[in-house]
Amino acid sequence: MPRKPSFSSPTFSQRYHQKMKEKAVFAVHRLLEMTEQEMDHATELYNQAFFEDSYMKAIVGGNWSLARLQRRSVLRAALLEGEVYAVKDTDSDRIISMGICFAPGRTLFGTEAQRSLGYDDWIKHLSPEALHWNTHTVPELKKREVDPMFTKEEMKRRWWCYALFTDIDHRGKGCAKAIVNEVTRRASQADGTLGLLTTLPINVVKYKAMGFQERGMYTVPTSFGDLKAYVLTRKNGTPGFA
Template identity: 35%
Template sequence: MEVSIIQSNTDLKGKLIPYMATDEQLRHLAAVSVRAFSGDFTHEVIFGGDWDLAHEYFTAIIRAGLAGGELYGVNVLDEESGECKIITFWYLVSPRYSPVPKHWNNHILPELGKQRDDLFTPEELKIRWAYVHLVTDPDYQGRGFAKALVNEVYARAKANKQLIALMTEEDNVKKYMRMGFQERGQCSVSTPESISRDLVMHIMSRE
């Protein structure tokens, strides 16, 4: 199995393509995301408990990542096909949410971002690369692909004297510490009444 790093203006096998991905590629990457994050509490809050929004949501943030950010992936070539199994890109709130999750995303979620940013100095905020969406196909988890991707992006940041940072739930803290991240602190916000508990996120960085 061959693993290589690709960026936003390449297709799933590393060939140069126009700036936006094809509809087929978007469906594939969104489907990988839906499978990988199935049951994830943070996304349950973002969706207001409505997982029917998941595919549309992930498609939207993939489009946003291609149009306004950088998309990095690990290209896994196996016996059957070459597919992008890991992706990280920018984030966009879908305009089709019902009023409750839409209000939470527009008004409560920004408070989480403010708490997060307070854990960084003004100078650090200017040089911070923020992970928003990092996902591994469940069939390929535990093989070091995510770590390889993180190391690649970190090397690019370090070469420019910058740092990388992310927010994650408690279950993932030890995993990211093994990748070289350190925890800076925690942030929390309330969730819609239909959700059972508050959202607590751990802020981590690698310098």
């Protein structure tokens, strides 16, 4: 029986690092607004990228019919008070990769104005268990597990990437890397750091190839089983492929 490839093996990691060095250069656009058609496309792209993802399954409480509503609320909130970055196909001008980030001092759904753009509608459709997980379990874990990974000074200058995704037909070309480079450049202007979280070990390898360093790991309990969450950060000047 053939052996399955090990994503954590040095061989895979080395191949991926080499692959990242050979990527094309993509223009990154910061989106300040989107048409309804662009919002529909971005929502679908976001939804497809995380379809059947275990962490996203926990967010919607296993009710995938709520996924698009949740994705749309994230995009609208980020356009209002966060920063939305995109790479577009040069031929069609359609978005093929996106990054959703918030600058220091701001958080996703952190204000009433953000929550009024779809969050309030989405949250009321959740089961009691999923509602408690989103509004209590996750914030408490962040406070107990994630925040202590950073000093007070780092917290003041920390940018956070809430989502990074690419159209399936354009993955592996360097689109996400280009977005990460741009956000890191922005963060570095104030000596800041870009942070993110993933529950997929394969993504840890990919993010490290982009110059991220692992800060720590913790367990996230969900109704569908425990997940391992990995916290990574990147600062301009760290070894990577910017």
